[in-house]
Amino acid sequence: MNRDVFQRSVHELLGGCSEKTTGVWISFAEECVGAEQYAYFVEQPKDKAVESWLDYQYAELYFVKKEFGADIARQIFNMADLPEHRHCLYPYEMKEAAKYFRRNYTAEQIVKLSVDDGCLDSNCKPRTMRDVQRDMSKKQNRDSQGR
Numbered sequence: 001m002n003r004d005v006f007q008r009s010v011h012e013l014l015g016g017c018s019e020k021t022t023g024v025w026i027s028f029a030e031e032c033v034g035a036e037q038y039a040y041f042v043e044q045p046k047d048k049a050v051e052s053w054l055d056y057q058y059a060e061l062y063f064v065k066k067e068f069g070a071d072i073a074r075q076i077f078n079m080a081d082l083p084e085h086r087h088c089l090y091p092y093e094m095k096e097a098a099k100y101f102r103r104n105y106t107a108e109q110i111v112k113l114s115v116d117d118g119c120l121d122s123n124c125k126p127r128t129m130r131d132v133q134r135d136m137s138k139k140q141n142r143d144s145q146g147r
Contacts, residue, residue, distance in 0.1 A: 001129070006054040013062060014074050024080035028088035029053035039091075040126055059127040060091035066135070068098040079107050087111045092126060 001009060007022045029050050038044060039052040065073035076094055079087045085108070089097055097110050105113075 001054050001058065002051055003054070006058060009058055010061065010077065013058070013065060014077055015070060017074070017077060018081065021078060021081040024086055025057060025077070025088055026050075026054065028080070029057065040128070055129045056091045056126065059129055059132050060094045062132050062135075063127050064094050064098045067095070068102060072098045072101045075101050075107060079111065082107055082111065084108065085111050085115075087114065089114060 003026050006026065007019065010022055010025075011017055032038075032053055033046055033049040036043075038049055039056040042052070043049070044052060061073050061077060064076060076089060076097055079089065079097075087107075093114055097114070100110050100113065
């Protein structure tokens with residue numbers, strides 16, 4: 001997804017978020033691509049690679065919200081706007097961070113776990129926008145069948 005779609009989609013997913021915070025996430029995606037860190041380990045031209053990172057970030061936030069709730073998904077997103085240490089998580093760190101938020105860790109404690117201890121790494125399968133679309137289709141089918 002492009003930068004504008006990411007902005008709108010995250011705003012809708014999380015029930016509001018600041019443009020500034022979304023801009024930090026977009027900058028993080030650009031920095032990752034600049035460092036030749038490609039989403040799903042697939043090298044692409046720069047603009048397409050940034051869009052893939054935005055897809056990857058959104059997909060993981062979507063599933064964190066589904067599994068852990070909107071509040072925890074917002075806390076993860078808002079780590080990018082911490083006063084002392086702005087921090088974006090890699091998508092593969094988000095689920096582990098959500099588990100720590102559920103156990104009442106602060107954002108600052110989770111940043112430390114990510115930066116200093118590296119213990120948020122997860123070997124879960126990376127989720128994609130296709131996974132999001134499938135999940136939304138299943139939900140729509142359940143809703144239309146009255147379940």
